[in-house]
Every structure is written in C-alpha cells, then in structure tokens.
Amino acid sequence: MPMPHRTQRQVIKRRLMGKEGAERARELRSILAELPGYRNGPYADLRKWVEGEIEATRTRRRVVHRDSIAVRREGAAxxxxxxxxxxxxxxxxxxxxxxxxxxxxxxxxxxxxxxxxxxxxxxxxxxxxxxxxxxxxxxxxxxxxxxxxxxxxxxxxxxxxxxxxxxxxxxxxxxxxxxxxxxxxxxxxxxxxxxxxxxxxxxxxxxxxxxxxxxxxxxxxxxxxxxxGLMRIYLRDGGDPVALEPPATVFDVADSIHHALAERCTGARVWGPSARFEGQRVGLHHELQDGDTVEVLDR
Ligand SMILES: Nc1nc2c(ncn2[C@@H]2O[C@H](COP(=O)(O)OP(=O)(O)OP(=O)(O)O)[C@@H](O)[C@H]2O)c(=O)[nH]1
Ligand SMILES: [Mg+2]
Incomplete structure (x- = not known):
C-alpha cells in the first residue's frame, strides 16, 4: 500500500534537497523507479513531475557555470x-x-x-x-x-x-x-x-x-x-546500439530513435536477457535489459 501522495511529494522534495547535477538526476531516477506505476490520478501526476525534473536537471547540467572552464559535453555519458x-x-x-x-x-x-x-x-x-x-x-x-x-x-x-x-x-x-x-x-x-x-x-x-x-x-x-550506469539496446536492423538510462522500456527505445516512431509503436520483438524466449513479442511497456536486441513494431 503506497503512502498518501501528498506525503510522498514531501518525502521526494526532502530527498532532493541540496542535490544538484548528476547527483540530483540519480536521486530522481531512483525515486521514479520506486513510485507505483499508476497511469492516472495523483500518482501519475507525481510521476510526470519527477520526469519533468529529470529533464530540467539534464538541461541545467549542460549549461556550464561561468566561473568554470567550459568542457562541451559529448556522447552518452x-x-x-x-x-x-x-x-x-x-x-x-x-x-x-x-x-x-x-x-x-x-x-x-x-x-x-x-x-x-x-x-x-x-x-x-x-x-x-x-x-x-x-x-x-x-x-x-x-x-x-x-x-x-x-x-x-x-x-x-x-x-x-x-x-x-x-x-x-x-x-x-x-x-x-x-x-x-x-x-x-x-x-x-x-x-x-x-x-x-x-x-x-x-x-x-x-x-x-x-x-x-x-x-x-x-x-x-x-x-x-x-x-x-547506462544500458545498451541493440537494434535488430543493425548499426550502433542506443544507450539508455535504466529502467527503459520498448517505448523509450522507440522514442530515442524518433518521437514519431514512439507514437506509432505497438510493441516489439525482443532477443536477449529480458526475453523469455528468442524473438518474444512484448508490449510498449516491457522493461528492457542491458544487451537486449529489439525490433520495434509499428502500425
Ligand atoms: N610504465 C608505465 N609508464 C606509464 C604508464 N602510463 C603512463 N606512464 C608514464 O607516466 C608518466 C606520466 O604520464 P602522464 O600520462 O603524463 O600522467 P598525467 O597523470 O597525465 O600527468 P599530469 O598531466 O602531469 O598530471 C609518463 O612518463 C608516462 O610515460 C604505464 O602504463 N606504464
Ligand atoms: Mg596529464
């Protein structure tokens, strides 16, 4: 039984206090992983808020502070x-x-x-x-x-x-x-x-x-x-793998390739650690594991 969402929001804010940059992003990700996965209602709103914070933290991290020596970020990490x-x-x-x-x-x-x-x-x-x-x-x-x-x-x-x-x-x-x-x-x-x-x-x-x-x-x-801390997901049609922050679903992979693909995506076939058998047909919200190979299915 999850705690009331108002209490949960306060707990989250307390956990984030004084945390910036990579540390804040990590805390947000572990919070997200712990939240119940309701699609509607106050918990879904809370999820959305945490996801928004992850995005905002990411953007902040790319802006280099004035009194530091600039290093332009490149690559997945x-x-x-x-x-x-x-x-x-x-x-x-x-x-x-x-x-x-x-x-x-x-x-x-x-x-x-x-x-x-x-x-x-x-x-x-x-x-x-x-x-x-x-x-x-x-x-x-x-x-x-x-x-x-x-x-x-x-x-x-x-x-x-x-x-x-x-x-x-x-x-x-x-x-x-x-x-x-x-x-x-x-x-x-x-x-x-x-x-x-x-x-x-x-x-x-x-x-x-x-x-x-x-x-x-x-x-x-x-x-x-x-x-x-990232995972590599290989695409069935070859090429370089995509790097994603766990937990990542079929939807996240499709989204990382193209937002439009994510919208059309109906699921995937999966080979590798997260598949019960080779080429298993899974839904949009199937959670992937490092080293999986995915064929994104769309309409
Ligand atoms: N035998 C051996 N020597 C090494 C190895 N790696 C580095 N060196 C030597 O250690 C010395 C210092 O190497 P650097 O790579 O310049 O060290 P650094 O940490 O970048 O040094 P600073 O930039 O001055 O702080 C050089 O003379 C290298 O040739 C190694 O694996 N084996
Ligand atoms: Mg050096």
Missing amino acids: QIALVGPPNAGKSSLLQALSAIQIRTGDYAFTTTRPVAATTRLGGVLVQLVEIPGLIEGAAEDRGGGRALLGVLRNADAILWCHACDRPLDEVETIREEVAAAGIDLPGVLAATKCDEAPPPRHPELSVVPVSVLDDASLDRLRDELWALT
Whole structure:
C-alpha cells in the first residue's frame, strides 16, 4: 500500500534537497523507479513531475557555470579522470581514444581539462582529464574551484593512481573532491601496473591497468561502461546500439530513435536477457535489459 501522495511529494522534495547535477538526476531516477506505476490520478501526476525534473536537471547540467572552464559535453555519458600529477591520466586518455596529447615524466604536464571520446561497445562516451588537483583545491588552491566545477558536471570518476606511489596521494585528492560536495560513482584505475603490483582499496573497486597491455585496457573499458550506469539496446536492423538510462522500456527505445516512431509503436520483438524466449513479442511497456536486441513494431 503506497503512502498518501501528498506525503510522498514531501518525502521526494526532502530527498532532493541540496542535490544538484548528476547527483540530483540519480536521486530522481531512483525515486521514479520506486513510485507505483499508476497511469492516472495523483500518482501519475507525481510521476510526470519527477520526469519533468529529470529533464530540467539534464538541461541545467549542460549549461556550464561561468566561473568554470567550459568542457562541451559529448556522447552518452561523461567520465572524469582524476588523480595526482604524473599518475598516467593523459596516457590512459590517449590509449582509450584517438587523440594525441602531451604526456610527460613530470608533474602538471596537463594544465587544462582535456576531453576525448571513446567507443565503449559501440556507444560514444566522453572522457575528461581533470589536471592539477592538489591539497587545498576545494579552497581554490591551484585554481581548484574551476577544475572542480568541471568535475561536478561529470557522471562518474575514474580515479587514477600509479601502482608505484603511496595510496595517500590519491586519497588526498578524494578528500578534496568530497570537501567540494562532489559525490559521484567511481572506480580506481591502478595505473602503470607493469611496474608494481596494484594496491587494495577499502572502498573502491580496483582495475589494474597498463598502457602497454591491451587486455588490461579492454577490462578498463568494461569497467568504464559499467560506471556509466547506462544500458545498451541493440537494434535488430543493425548499426550502433542506443544507450539508455535504466529502467527503459520498448517505448523509450522507440522514442530515442524518433518521437514519431514512439507514437506509432505497438510493441516489439525482443532477443536477449529480458526475453523469455528468442524473438518474444512484448508490449510498449516491457522493461528492457542491458544487451537486449529489439525490433520495434509499428502500425
Ligand atoms: N610504465 C608505465 N609508464 C606509464 C604508464 N602510463 C603512463 N606512464 C608514464 O607516466 C608518466 C606520466 O604520464 P602522464 O600520462 O603524463 O600522467 P598525467 O597523470 O597525465 O600527468 P599530469 O598531466 O602531469 O598530471 C609518463 O612518463 C608516462 O610515460 C604505464 O602504463 N606504464
Ligand atoms: Mg596529464
């Protein structure tokens, strides 16, 4: 038995208090997932309101704040590479994308955020190296505020830590990021793992990686995809998959291709994890899973 919708609205507002950007969008999505799926009445209105808020949050996130360094968003998600100087951030960025960027065996080779897109299982995702975060960054040391401003707009963080360095170095930076009120999902890339064994981390899952080892880079790609929290839906007629935020239905897939298709769509045939059998005929509101293949049916 769901709680009265008025109480529910207050609870929702309280949950959103003080949350902005990616964090707010995440909270809104989990609220949406918890709401009962009534089509009419006050609960349907509440759903509509939450959906509107998700859209508004998304738009706000694309507008870069004035005192931050602008990074134009591209692709289905944005993942920031954050770590101490010389941790191998630029080298990773280069290994995962097609860009040429300066790397160097000294600190602060990179002075401004550098963005590049990478393809993760057919979906474009943007990676951004956030350079030069140092102790005191949250109080604007080393121009930290502008850099943290860029980081605030990201969807997730790849913490970069060289295996041959003490873990404290990356922890100091994690503290600065936390002090700035930024709380994003993340994993730890244990870089230069050809030089020293990877560390354990009490909270973060650790991905050992070396730019000299392609297999380690492939594993990192898988972790990065998981970090986006998105799902890939393949289309029966081929081409790149579409990336959607879960939970996503057949309707959402049709809508992401074309609004007009969503209006005409009557359901789909589905192959993959969400199908009970190959080519199962499902309705508009069938919930899809990462890796499904869909043939949208229309009138
Ligand atoms: N052995 C080894 N060396 C690496 C690896 N990745 C990076 N390096 C070296 O580490 C040094 C620093 O690499 P960068 O990619 O410039 O590091 P960064 O984190 O971008 O550094 P800043 O921009 O100065 O903060 C360079 O000399 C790289 O060649 C790796 O996987 N293995
Ligand atoms: Mg660099």
